Structure formats: structure tokens, C-alpha cells
Amino acid sequence: MSLKLNMLPPSVNNLPIRVFVRAAGLSFEEQNVWGTTKLEEYTAKCPSQLTPxxxxxxxxxxxxxxxxxxxxxxxxRDGLTGLYPTDPASRAMIDSANFYGVGSLYPAVARATYPRAGFGGAPGEVSASNASDEEKESGRRAAEESIPRLLEVYRDFFLTDAGFIGNDEPTIADIRFASTLEFVPLTDIELPGWVTDYLQRVESALGDAYSEPVADVRGFIAQVKSKA
Ligand SMILES: N[C@@H](CCC(=O)N[C@@H](CS)C(=O)NCC(=O)O)C(=O)O
Structure with a gap:
């Protein structure tokens, strides 16, 4: 059965799937849907208008x-028990890290980085309001200041064992966490050594499956920074 992946190249929400399909050795077709997610054709299939x-x-x-x-x-579906172990205790760590990542870490990273990336904020966020530029920057900075504490949770709780989340090889929680971390360089945060070590560990374990798609994200960040 064919697998089509709708994605936006610079997005760290899209990066996990782009890495996963490569790490899993799946056969897939990647479609860049930049600028088309709000159009009728995509919305009819995907009412959330989201990618990936x-x-x-x-x-x-x-x-x-x-x-x-x-x-x-x-x-x-494919019984990929290295990437997503079936042992309930391992899964508990992986699922918790992923839900925490999507529910707590990513929103803070988005509020701290989207204004600099030129991405719109969600309705109700200060960046999407009529607030002054100073107030918007103050909101962005508050989000940025919350990130180090959120990261420490991964160091102190999720990565207590072998250096990957819930397994002794990278799991879907590592793919998701590492992907989110890739946007932190858009902030003024200096990534602690354990984070850079962790990213290197994940990238070296996953090889090209990680390096190839992450190049789009890193290229985008370099472009944003060169214009700042
Ligand atoms: N929690 C979702 C977040 C998805 C999301 O926010 N996707 C954004 C890109 S980062 C999107 O597709 N926005 C529509 C657009 O930019 O056209 C996930 O992890 O997949």
C-alpha cells in the first residue's frame, strides 16, 4: 500500500515523520504542501489543515x-519495536515524553521562535494580537525563559537510563524531542552540553535518516539568522 507524506520542509513538527519514515526504511512519497494547507483540496482530506x-x-x-x-x-502497523517498544513500561516513558513534548515543550518553543521565524501566532497569543512590538517581544521572551526548565525535565526524568527515551536505541520519543530541539537555536538560549551531546547521539544513531531531512530545518534557521 502506498504511503504519501504531506510536509513542510522547515517545520520541526514535520521533521519527526520525515525522520521516522527514513529510519524505518519505509517506501514513501514526500509532497511539499507549502502554501496549500488552507486550500479546499487539502482541507477536504485534512480538516485540521495541519501538517505533517x-x-x-x-x-x-x-x-x-x-x-x-x-x-x-x-x-x-509494521511491528517496529525498536522505534516503539511494546513493553508497557517503556511505552509509558515514550508516550509521556511525547505528550509532554506536544502539550508543554512545543507550545513554549513555538511562542519563543515563531515571531523570529516569521510564522503567525495562534489566536489569543500576544504575537497575534494588537499589542505593541515591545509587549510582543516581552511575551516571546517569557516563553523563551520557560524553556530551560522544560528541558531539564527530559534530562532528569526521561533520559535517566541509556541516553535514549524508553529504550537503548532511539525511539519515536527521541525523534520527536530531538526535532523540537532543532528550533531552539532561533532563541537566545545557549543549549546546555547535555542537550548538544544528546542531539549528536540521536543524529549519529539515526544517520542519514536524521541528517538528510534536518538539513531543511537547519538551512531555514541559517537563512532567518542571516536576515536578522
Ligand atoms: N501537534 C501537531 C502540530 C502540527 C502543526 O502545528 N503543524 C503546522 C506546521 S509546524 C502546520 O501544518 N500549519 C499549517 C501551515 O502552516 O500551513 C503535530 O505534532 O503534528
Whole structure:
């Protein structure tokens, strides 16, 4: 059954799936949907208007979004127990890290980086309001200041064992966490040594599966910084 991946190259929400399909050795077709997610054709298939999404005929609605749900589905479907171990205790750590990442870490990273990346803020956020530039920067900075504490949770709780989350090789939680970390260089935070070590560990374990798609994110960040 064919697998189509709808994605935006500079996005660290899209990066996990782009890494996952490569790490899993899946056959896939990648489609850059930049500028088309709000159009009728995409919305008809994906009412959330979000990326990443996958399309495959075996899904009840033919499409699935949410980066972690997509990785969980594909790993379950194909029995990829290294990337998503079946042991309930390992899974508990992986699922907790992923839900914490999507629910707590990523929103802080988005509020700290989107204004600099030129991405719009969510309705109700100061960056999307009529506030002054000073007030918007103050909101962005507050988000940035919350990030080190959020990161320490990974160091102190999720990475207590072998240096990967829930396994002695990279899991879908590492793919998601590392992907989110890739946007932190858009902030003024100096990444602590354990974070840079961790990113190197993940990248070296995953090889080209990580290095190839992450080049789009790093290239985008370099472009943003060169214009700042
Ligand atoms: N929690 C979602 C977040 C997805 C998300 O926010 N995607 C953004 C890109 S970072 C998107 O597709 N926005 C629509 C657009 O920019 O056209 C996930 O992990 O997949």
C-alpha cells in the first residue's frame, strides 16, 4: 500500500515523520504542501489543515495527522519495536515524553521562535494580537525563559537510563524531542552540553535518516539568522 507524506520542509513538527519514515526504511512519497494547507483540496482530506499528515488507503479516513500519532500508527502497523517498544513500561516513558513534548515543550518553543521565524501566532497569543512590538517581544521572551526548565525535565526524568527515551536505541520519543530541539537555536538560549551531546547521539544513531531531512530545518534557521 502506498504511503504519501504531506510536509513542510522547515517545520520541526514535520521533521519527526520525515525522520521516522527514513529510519524505518519505509517506501514513501514526500509532497511539499507549502502554501496549500488552507486550500479546499487539502482541507477536504485534512480538516485540521495541519501538517505533517500521511495518506494511505488502509486508514479509515485515508489520512492521519499529528506527528506522534502517525509514528505510533506506522510503528504499530509494521511491528517496529525498536522505534516503539511494546513493553508497557517503556511505552509509558515514550508516550509521556511525547505528550509532554506536544502539550508543554512545543507550545513554549513555538511562542519563543515563531515571531523570529516569521510564522503567525495562534489566536489569543500576544504575537497575534494588537499589542505593541515591545509587549510582543516581552511575551516571546517569557516563553523563551520557560524553556530551560522544560528541558531539564527530559534530562532528569526521561533520559535517566541509556541516553535514549524508553529504550537503548532511539525511539519515536527521541525523534520527536530531538526535532523540537532543532528550533531552539532561533532563541537566545545557549543549549546546555547535555542537550548538544544528546542531539549528536540521536543524529549519529539515526544517520542519514536524521541528517538528510534536518538539513531543511537547519538551512531555514541559517537563512532567518542571516536576515536578522
Ligand atoms: N501537534 C501537531 C502540530 C502540527 C502543526 O502545528 N503543524 C503546522 C506546521 S509546524 C502546520 O501544518 N500549519 C499549517 C501551515 O502552516 O500551513 C503535530 O505534532 O503534528
Amino acid at each position: 499528515s500521511i495518506e494511505t488507503g488502509e486508514l479509515p479516513r485515508g489520512l492521519l495527522w499529528e506527528s506522534c500519532a502517525v509514528m505510533m500508527y506506522l510503528a504499530n
